[in-house]
Amino acid sequence: MAAGGGHLREARVDEVPALEDILREASMIWPEHRDDLLAHPEAVEVPRRDVRAGRVRVHEVDDLVTGFATVLTLPDGDAELDALFVRPALMRRGIGARLVEDAARRARDGGAARLVVTADPHAEAFYARCGFRTVGTAPTRFGPAIRMHRELPP
Numbered sequence: 001m002a003a004g005g006g007h008l009r010e011a012r013v014d015e016v017p018a019l020e021d022i023l024r025e026a027s028m029i030w031p032e033h034r035d036d037l038l039a040h041p042e043a044v045e046v047p048r049r050d051v052r053a054g055r056v057r058v059h060e061v062d063d064l065v066t067g068f069a070t071v072l073t074l075p076d077g078d079a080e081l082d083a084l085f086v087r088p089a090l091m092r093r094g095i096g097a098r099l100v101e102d103a104a105r106r107a108r109d110g111g112a113a114r115l116v117v118t119a120d121p122h123a124e125a126f127y128a129r130c131g132f133r134t135v136g137t138a139p140t141r142f143g144p145a146i147r148m149h150r151e152l153p154p
Helices: 013-027 031-039 048-052 095-109 121-129
Strands: 007-010 056-061 064-073 079-086 114-119 133-140 143-151
Touching: 007 095, 013 048, 013 056, 013 064, 013 079, 056 095, 064 095, 079 095, 095 114, 095 121, 114 121, 121 133, 121 143
Parallel strands: 079 114
Antiparallel strands: 007 056, 056 064, 064 079, 114 143, 133 143
16 A cells, blocks of 8 residues: 555544554554553543544545544644554555644644644654654653654744
C-alpha cells in the first residue's frame, strides 16, 4: 500500500470497537507497555463523544480502517493531537504522516496556532519528521512522555 493510497474521513460511532482494536494493537508493539495495558484494559478507549463531535478522523483503504487520529481543542486555543494510531502491519507506509497533516490542517482551520502532542519516546523521531519539536516532558498514566509542539502558520 502506497502512502498516497486510501482516503481520510470522519470516524463513525459504530467503528469505535475497531478503532480500539487498532489502538490496542499499536500500543502493544512496545514490550515495556504490554503489562500496563494488560493490567488496565480501560486505558484502551476511543471516547464516543469525540467521534460524535467529529474530532476523530480515519484513514481507510478498500473499506479497511488503517489508522485514526483525534484532535482536541485546548483551553488556550492550541490543538492537541490526542491520539494517532496505525495498524502495526501497515506502519511506515505514510499513513501516520498523512493523519498528522490532516490533523494540522484541521487544527489550523479551527484557529489554532499550534498543534501539540504528548508522545511516547519511541515516536519522537516520527513526530520530528512531521515538523514537531520537543519542548519537554509530560506526566502520563504510565510514566513520563515527551511533549512536542508544531507551529501552524496561517
